Amino acid sequence: GAVAHQKKLFNDLLKWAQDKGVAGFQNVKENSEYFTRIFNNKRLDEMFAKTAGNTGHVYRLFANAIVKGSDGIEYDDALEIATAYLKSVRKLKYQQVSYSRAISGDDIDTLTRILEEESGLSPERLASITADLQPKATNAGDTARTQRRMRLDETYRDAATGLGIEDVLENNAEAVMNLYTRQVMGAAYIEEALMHFRVPDVAGNMPSSAPTFDTVLNHIRDTADQHGLTPEQFNTEMKNLDFLYRAISGMPLHETTNLTEALRFMSNYNFVRIMNQAGFAQLAEIGNILGKGGWKATVQHVPALRSIWKRAQNGQMEDELFDEIETIWGLGTERMRHVGNNKMDDYGVFEGGNLGRAFRKADDAMQMAKRVTADVSFMAPINMALQRFAGRVAVQKFMNEAVTGGVISADRLAVLGIDGPLFERVKGQLLKTVRRVNFEQWDDQDAASAFINGIDRYSRRIIQENGAGMQHRWMSHPMGRTMFQFRSFVAGAYTKQLLSGLHHRDLETVSSWLLSMFFGGLSYVGSTYINTIGSKDRQRLLTERLSPEAIGAASFSRAGFASFLPGAADSMLKFAGYEPVFSFGRTTGLASDFFFGNPTIDAIDRAWAGGSGALKAATSSDYDFSQQDYNKVKGLVFFQNATLVRNFLNSFGDTLPRYSE
Secondary structure, eight states, X not given: OHHHHHXXXXXXXXXXXXXXXXXXXXXXXXXXXXXXXXBOHHHHHHHHHHTTTOTHHHXXXXXXXXXXXXXXXXXXXXXXXXXXXXXXXXXXXXXXHHHHHHHTTSOHHHHHHHHHHHTOOOHXXXXXXXXXXXXOOOOTTOOXXXXXXXXXXXXXXXXXXXXXXXXXXXXOHHHHHHHHHHHHHHHHHHHHHHTTXXXXXXXXXXXXXXXXXXXXXXXXXXXXXXXXXXXXXXXXXXXXXXHHHHHHHTOOSSOOOHHHHHHHHHHHHHHHHHOTTHXXXXXXXXXXXXXXXXXXXXXXXXXXXXXXXXXXXXSOOXXXXXXHHHHHHOTTOHHHHSSTTOOBOTTSOBOOTTOOHHHHHHHHHHHHHHXXXXXXXXXXXXXXXXXXXXXXXXXXXXXXXXXXXXXXXXXXXXXXXXXXXXXXXXXXXXXXXXXXXXXXXXXXXHHHHHHHHHHHHHHHHHTTOOOTTSSOGGGGSHHHHHHTTTTHHHHHHIIIIIIHHHHHOSHHHHHHHHHHHHHHHHHHHHHHHHHTTTOTTHHHHHHHHTSHHHHHHHHHHHSGGGTTHHHHHHHXXXXXXXXXXXXXXXXXXXXXXXXXXXXXXXXXXXHHHHHHHHHHHHHOTTOOOOHHHHHHHHTTSTTTTSTTHHHHHHHHHTTSOSSOO
């Protein structure tokens, strides 16, 4: 069943983390029943609020649970551990897997650090508490003190207060699984990256083992002046490193407050009301597949598209190469990973963990509405198909190069992190495979790692996917995300497509740019034709919006390499008092300039103007509720931009007078 499957996944991840050398997992014993438990911070805060005036009840609850579940732990020690742990967790304000392992006795190093930071105990007292907690071989003659093992009894409930440990545990197994997987995998890959660093010790000797992230930061701090970094540059770089570390680890990048949750909720609302035709915009990326992957590699795999749609229908990947691509690179799995409980932001960091019960229900409903929007707009299925197809084309391009002896330019290989000699090794390994990548047959693991990394970069450049290192860290802040909502793609395209294309200036760049404009133009013509069905002014709208000038402008604006250029141009034109050039290009229906093109500004403007119009119409006989007022109000409705819904709403608005006065 599902429970047994999750326990197996937890145990597999435990063994995987141990193989990767992730700190805190070395001493956790293999256990087929292994299932991590995580505390829900909001419920913990509610428990402290419930016992306001006597918070000692909560500390004693945890202390008694430790004593009851452990061997050889005295109550005084347990109380010190519980007090320090709860203080640290409440400061943290998010669910951290390593903290849960600490209170369960599986990560004594983290527990020791918590006690050092929060308890205020003397070194002697601290040593007496943590002594002998580290797991070691047990001898028959060991005393009770040396056989101590800490465990938290999750079933403990205080009879006097009615408080129980289960009251503050996260009971959503899927949410726990997702959070655990995200943080453990992030920690593992950081550990893998740190293996490439060697930091000398105090004596100047170079250790053989990988340093911790803190050791690397301290080394950078100690040697910054040797590399000519000014204090301002040093501070900036340290902030960037901390940001990337937290993003990779799955830790919240910013403090969660009522304001940040309100901004997140507003962004989700904007997504549901506006992004109902986003699938049309994605069709322009077909040009990138053809231009960057090449016609030969693309045409070779057109028949395999049938397997993508079968996978969408029954969840089974029948094609072996597609199965490898999904397993190794995770391409086309975004819809499966972002189900209702997986409230992850663009950086893969979980959100909404500290919401109250009432707001959580509203947030869950909004998440479901977002999922419906992604489906009805065809954004999810089109993105799935394009990502998987791009991965297949990228692999085929390397296969073709290996078979024909072709050479990808050194500049293009450098972008993928592969040099010439390594590329020859990759081609040699590819020649051993038939129809699949078949990594189990590769005997050159460095070539395998380089190929995996290269295909990951290449496919996520063909079908653009933004990462934490692409944009300024400020854009990850809720305020930054609100200001740049629906502009993050063009921000990423500035480096991934525009600057990259200008740097290479080759046939691949020209082909992908021209083909992106071609397919962007096709999608614009198709969406315009569909959206005007049922409108009384359809002929006028088609004449205006399907003129050669309008199609050309929309083709350019929908191509990824255009990036900020259309928005910047229309912002300057509007400021100068001229009409915008790219006003019809956005599938969202938002303005093309940077200010009124922001969805939150658009919502405020619509609410004010539409509300004012409705109020005037209700209180004044000289004012008619017009199409202009109606369109303002209509733009605030969920799914109002969806095909058919939009047509119906527009036809209803046609019954109103065009102007109010």
